[in-house]
Amino acid sequence: MNNNREAPDTIRSIVIAVLFLIPAIGCDHERNPVNRARLDMRTFALAIEAYHEANGKFPPWAIGPDSINQSDIPSLSKESLKQFSNLVPDSPEITNGMTKNGIFRDPFVGTDTSLSYYYRDSDWVIWSAGPNGRYELNLDVLRTSMELTSDLFVDYRYDPTNGSSSTGDLIIFRKDIVY
8 A cells, every 4th residue: 555655656756856957957057058058148139229219210230241240141230339338238148148249159169159139120030050050041031031030940950850960050030039
């Protein structure tokens, strides 16, 4: 009889342990670059919205020498950098993931490459190269799309069920964020 009573207690203990471990594993952004990038992307999105609120427009984006990344992947323009950087809260939790310019870095590309950013009309998109370190989403795709919505970019998104090195970018759109 004691064995039958011990089994539910053991199962209950295992379930409780798993319930406590799941959030710890899922929220450990210091050891999980995907979670870290997503957290930084959301904070970056809030700074973009604050810039929009203060200036009536989104911060300019650029490619090439006018962008802070100086590459063919869109990022913040150099002209908007100072004003934009002042909108990002100053805390160790946030500044650990910054580039030398004070913008959120892409943890999958390089130590001084920022997250990518593009806007058109009243929509914006922020993305990271994802665990494979290669950008799937690019300016040509963005310019030819009818809208900047997640439904149209499913082929470019990182899918965590395919393993940590699967293709795809981490992407968030303004329309996906609930404020």
